[in-house]
Amino acid sequence: MAPSPSPQPRSNVLAIPAYIAGKPPVAREGLTSYKLSSNENPYPPLPGVLEAATEAAAQMNRYPDMGSTALYAALGEAMGVPVDDLAAATGSVGLIYQLVNAFCDPGDEVVYAWRSFEAYPIAVTAGGATSVQVPLTADGRHDLDAMAAAVTDRTKVVIVCTPNNPTGPAVTQADLDAFIAKVPSHVVVVVDEAYLEFVRMDDAIDGIATYRRHDNVVLTRTFSKAYGLAGFRVGYAVAPSPIAGALRAVSLPFGVSHVAQAAAIASLAARDELFARVDDLVERRADLVSRLREVGWELPDAQGNFVWFPLGERALEFAAACGEIGISVRPFAGSGVRVSIGEAEAFDRVVEVAARFTP
Incomplete structure (x- = not known):
């Protein structure tokens, strides 16, 4: 008798590229x-953050607030946005996974620059979508005209990583506005701002103002870099409430730990x-x-x-x-x-x- 076949993962799972840390x-x-x-941020925790995290750790026998209520309130106050327009995840990379899961059917396309953040092809492949990688310019910048031209009827998401990891250049507000104007309104435009606090340039992007002007723009941000909470894995999206709600709907229940939420709130207070x-x-x-x-x-x-x-x-x-x-x-x-x-x-x-x- 022939041996029974062993369980096999979906074909796209076998195609997921490895993340190299x-x-x-x-x-x-x-x-x-x-x-x-x-x-990583070379500094130790900000004042009050270690104390807040330690206090929160004393409650490790309890589940975290699944609704991230206090964190959303602190973020909403800090940025002047409604809490319904927020979604938290395990770092901004978690939000990329959620965006693909929420908006892409199998075979749908996600357009992004390459080389860029290496988690993009992992998240896209894991979600059963198709990566459309648009080469950077010779000086490491996004070729936004070429990215706009790469959008097809199958495109559901486009990602602009600014500043671009790993090459460094950031997109200007004028260039981002021109790009968004070329993208169909049903396509989600993700502005990945993991490094926004470090930008020092003329005509830098105002992410909050940009999201307020468009129904299809999502900002992804993180506490891992400038705030120095890489070990706690907490990021957040700012998006129109229908998109933010979709991200929350596909999020891992209790994904952002109680300690991470407490540390993030304390970090906002130490800005x-x-x-x-x-x-x-x-x-x-x-x-x-x-x-x-x-x-x-x-x-x-x-x-x-x-x-x-x-x-x-x-x-x-x-x-x-x-x-x-x-x-x-x-x-x-x-x-x-x-x-x-x-x-x-x-x-x-x-x-x-x-x-x-x-x-």
């Missing part, structure tokens, strides 16, 4: 090691200190970019908490050289290397390696 540094004798591979820290990281970014230019590098405009080295086939070699001196960075094989803005004392070694790889 930033690796910790390897200890090197005589050197302090630094992790610059995951775009003055937060913005001082962000300003310091922006200054570190500017200093690193200046030093890299001095040794011959022309980098894409860095508007996130990272810089991008377009190294092509030398990406893995560059990452290995950084690893030899106790610095972990994030290589993308055949494309480039992303280096997070972390401890300033690590930058001497980054510049040292970069000088040996000057194009």
Whole structure:
């Protein structure tokens, strides 16, 4: 008798690309090691946040507030938006999964730039939808004209990652407005603003004003980067109430933990200190970019908490050289290397390696 077949996952599950996380540094004798591979905030918790999280942890025997009531109230007050226009998830990446689940039937298309956030193709494939990847321009920017041209009758979602992870440039308000005008109103336009606090440029996007003007625009944001809550996994969407309601409907029940909600609320209350820290990281970014230019590098405009080295086939070699001196960075094989803005004392070694790889 022939053996019975074993259970098989859906075909799209077998096609999901693996997510490659930033690796910790390897200890090197005589050197302090630094992790610059995951775009994490190098600062300790903001004032009051650890205390709020510790207090919340004492209630670990209870389920979290499934409706994120207090978090939505704090977010709504901070941004001046109705709580019905909010949806929380396990980081902004969780919202991308929910958007695909809520708006895409099998085979529907999701348009986004590439290279961009590597979770996009994972979320799209996991949801049974089809990725339409539009190449970036030579300087690492979204080609919004080409993205608009890629929209078809099968397109349900388009994603604009600004600043773009991992290359760094951000989209201007004028360019975003022109792009949205070209996208059919039934297509969801996602403006992924995971790094919005770090943007310093003319005509920067006003996400809240943009969402208020359109019935199909969703902002996705996170507490993982500027707020330093990467370990707690809490993000949120701002969207017209029908879209926000759809995201809440497909969310994992009790997905955002009680501790994460408490830490996020406390972080919102400490925004003055937060913005001082962000300003310091922006200054570190500017200093690193200046030093890299001095040794011959022309980098894409860095508007996130990272810089991008377009190294092509030398990406893995560059990452290995950084690893030899106790610095972990994030290589993308055949494309480039992303280096997070972390401890300033690590930058001497980054510049040292970069000088040996000057194009």
